[in-house]
Amino acid sequence: MRRLIQEYMRPHLWRILLALLFMALVASSTAMTAQLLDPAIKYLFIDKDPAMLTLIPLAVFLVMILKAAASYGENILMNYVGQRIISDVQIQMFEHLMKSDTGWLRQYHSGRIISHFLNDAVLMREAVSRSITGIGKDFLTLALLVGVMVYQDPVMSGIAFFILPVVIGFVRQLSRLMRKSVNRGMVETGTLSTLLSETLAGSRVVKAYGQEQHEIRRVSQSIDRRMDFIMRGVRARSAAAPITEALTGLAIAGAIYYAGARALSGNMEINHFAAFLAAMMLAYQPLKSLATLSTALQEGLAAAARSFSLMDIKPSITDKPDARQLVVNKGRICFENVHFSYGDEDDEALRGINLDIAPGQTVALVGPSGAGKSTILNLIARFYDVSSGRLTIDGVDVRNVTISSLRRSIALVTQEPFLFDDTVRANIAYGRPEADSRDIEEAARAADAHEFILALPQGYLTIVGEAGMRLSGGQRQRLAIARAMLKNAPILLLDEATSSLDTDSERQVQEALARLKQGRTSLVIAHRLSTIMDADCIHVIVDGRIVESGVHNQLLKQNGVYAGLCRSQFNDAEFAETPKTPAPKRRKRSNEAVEKTD
Ligand SMILES: Nc1ncnc2c1ncn2[C@@H]1O[C@H](COP(=O)(O)OP(=O)(O)O)[C@@H](O)[C@H]1O
Numbered sequence: 001m002r003r004l005i006q007e008y009m010r011p012h013l014w015r016i017l018l019a020l021l022f023m024a025l026v027a028s029s030t031a032m033t034a035q036l037l038d039p040a041i042k043y044l045f046i047d048k049d050p051a052m053l054t055l056i057p058l059a060v061f062l063v064m065i066l067k068a069a070a071s072y073g074e075n076i077l078m079n080y081v082g083q084r085i086i087s088d089v090q091i092q093m094f095e096h097l098m099k100s101d102t103g104w105l106r107q108y109h110s111g112r113i114i115s116h117f118l119n120d121a122v123l124m125r126e127a128v129s130r131s132i133t134g135i136g137k138d139f140l141t142l143a144l145l146v147g148v149m150v151y152q153d154p155v156m157s158g159i160a161f162f163i164l165p166v167v168i169g170f171v172r173q174l175s176r177l178m179r180k181s182v183n184r185g186m187v188e189t190g191t192l193s194t195l196l197s198e199t200l201a202g203s204r205v206v207k208a209y210g211q212e213q214h215e216i217r218r219v220s221q222s223i224d225r226r227m228d229f230i231m232r233g234v235r236a237r238s239a240a241a242p243i244t245e246a247l248t249g250l251a252i253a254g255a256i257y258y259a260g261a262r263a264l265s266g267n268m269e270i271n272h273f274a275a276f277l278a279a280m281m282l283a284y285q286p287l288k289s290l291a292t293l294s295t296a297l298q299e300g301l302a303a304a305a306r307s308f309s310l311m312d313i314k315p316s317i318t319d320k321p322d323a324r325q326l327v328v329n330k331g332r333i334c335f336e337n338v339h340f341s342y343g344d345e346d347d348e349a350l351r352g353i354n355l356d357i358a359p360g361q362t363v364a365l366v367g368p369s370g371a372g373k374s375t376i377l378n379l380i381a382r383f384y385d386v387s388s389g390r391l392t393i394d395g396v397d398v399r400n401v402t403i404s405s406l407r408r409s410i411a412l413v414t415q416e417p418f419l420f421d422d423t424v425r426a427n428i429a430y431g432r433p434e435a436d437s438r439d440i441e442e443a444a445r446a447a448d449a450h451e452f453i454l455a456l457p458q459g460y461l462t463i464v465g466e467a468g469m470r471l472s473g474g475q476r477q478r479l480a481i482a483r484a485m486l487k488n489a490p491i492l493l494l495d496e497a498t499s500s501l502d503t504d505s506e507r508q509v510q511e512a513l514a515r516l517k518q519g520r521t522s523l524v525i526a527h528r529l530s531t532i533m534d535a536d537c538i539h540v541i542v543d544g545r546i547v548e549s550g551v552h553n554q555l556l557k558q559n560g561v562y563a564g565l566c567r568s569q570f571n572d573a574e575f576a577e578t579p580k581t582p583a584p585k586r587r588k589r590s591n592e593a594v595e596k597t598d
């Protein structure tokens with residue numbers, strides 16, 4: 001609560017104060033409306049004073065104008081503050097998400113994060129604006145109306161107040177029900193957005209496996225569940241009004257009975273009764289708001305607690321206070337007895353890796369899937385930090401340099417290149433937005449992408465579609481290579497950059513990659529051994545350890561794991577330049593390889 005006030009409300013202090021002033025005006029004019037009935041009836045109907053004929057309607061009109069203007073001002077200000085709070089919370093959350101550790105982000109489905117991101121900020125705004133309005137307007141209005149009631153008829157007020165706690169109790173009960181279902185509806189919204197983003201991203205798999213009906217069923221079930229929760233909330237909310245109204249009716253009936261009894265005995269004046277009744281009826285609205293305030297507040301505070309605890313998770317991969325800029329002269333990469341686990345310490349992904357990659361060399365990592373090859377690249381880019389041991393670039397521990405300078409020195413091309421739904425040009429220039437057209441074209445040429453880009457409907461200005469879906473796999477990959485080319489980093493990491501391509505596109509991409517590797521220290525993971533046969537050194541990784549190292553021919557002669565992998569890949573094709581068939585599913589292949597080498 002304190003943090004919500006200090007960080008999000010304080011910057012808008014003067015707006016809030018002004019809004020409170022307007023609220024006070026609304027509250028007093030509301031009370032005034034009821035109070036005015038007293039003189040109106042007294043002077044016009046009982047005393048029949050002609051001088052009051054214009055005065056009283058004028059006063060009523062002015063009070064209403066005042067209330068309207070103040071309401072308008074208060075509304076605008078409170079909405080501004082509320083929306084500003086939503087925006088501030090969301091910007092901070094997003095900044096935090098962008099800076100979070102890869103490992104942390106991966107624990108959550110993006111759909112759930114998005115739904116949190118959208119909902120929690122709304123709940124926080126609700127709590128803030130409801131409590132300000134609650135104190136500034138509803139409470140004050142109620143107090144003033146009660147003042148009018150007591151002033152008009154203290155005894156009758158006593159009768160009416162009898163019903164008050166009952167009304168409050170009821171409304172609170174119902175609003176708790178309501179909130180509960182709203183909350184469960186929100187959880188369901190998270191599930192729904194997860195489902196939606198998943199099935200849309202995987203639409204080809206859905207279709208290929210004929211699971212459209214299954215997905216339609218899953219999504220509609222989620223939508224139905226959500227609707228069910230929403231309807232429960234609606235029922236509770238809809239019940240709240242009539243029940244409170246019925247109870248208020250009881251209070252009014254009681255007051256009328258009492259007033260009537262007194263009128264019959266001749267000591268009840270109509271003007272007092274009218275003003276009293278008006279005040280009582282007007283009290284209903286603020287009463288209802290106040291009764292539901294605490295639930296809204298609790299919800300908002302719970303949302304704030306969730307968001308704050310999320311924002312307070314300190315990323316573990318950060319710059320040290322004395323971090324230096326990494327200046328890569330040569331680009332020597334050394335692993336010194338590196339151990340690493342993703343979580344469970346007994347289950348290490350890397351178990352003592354020693355690697356020395358000389359500047360300008362191309363080093364290949366091969367091995368069965370799950371061996372730890374990608375993990376090695378993840379550590380170089382510092383997506384994760386080593387559990388023990390050391391990883392140096394040009395002799396400097398990567399943990400001692402700034403992350404930005406480290407990542408500037410590294411270009412990473414992965415199996416599934418990620419393209420943004422933007423122009424070809426913007427996608428290539430992603431790492432260097434200031435690059436000019438000449439540089440971009442040059443990079444595209446070197447990546448063998450220039451030709452096909454020109455053939456696109458709008459050339460370099462063609463929008464590539466969500467995740468680049470309007471391009472073929474080979475085209476996407478060549479754009480990714482052009483992006484890496486333009487970045488011109490001294491260290492190149494290729495993680496199965498060609499594994500998802502057919503042999504033709506692979507050949508094209510290979511040529512582009514060969515150009516990209518020139519003059520850089522390159523670490524290449526390849527599933528197809530044909531693509532790494534000419535590497536300066538090949539390391540075979542099995543189960544987090546390097547089991548064999550050497551050049552292609554040496555390793556073949558050793559007749560160990562590598563030779564086994566080769567045999568299983570090239571079959572009888574006597575080490576053809578390129579395998580005849582594109583490799584089938586990775587996992588299956590590598591299991592075969594492991595079995596054979598066992
Ligand atoms: N983000 C992750 N969280 C937990 N475990 C992971 C993660 N990524 C990979 N692993 C595990 O670490 C091991 C090595 O994975 P990886 O380096 O991706 O293998 P490779 O690239 O050789 O196929 C595997 O057992 C895998 O299950």
Ligand SMILES: [Mg+2]
Pocket residue numbers: 373374375495
């Ligand atoms: Mg991998």
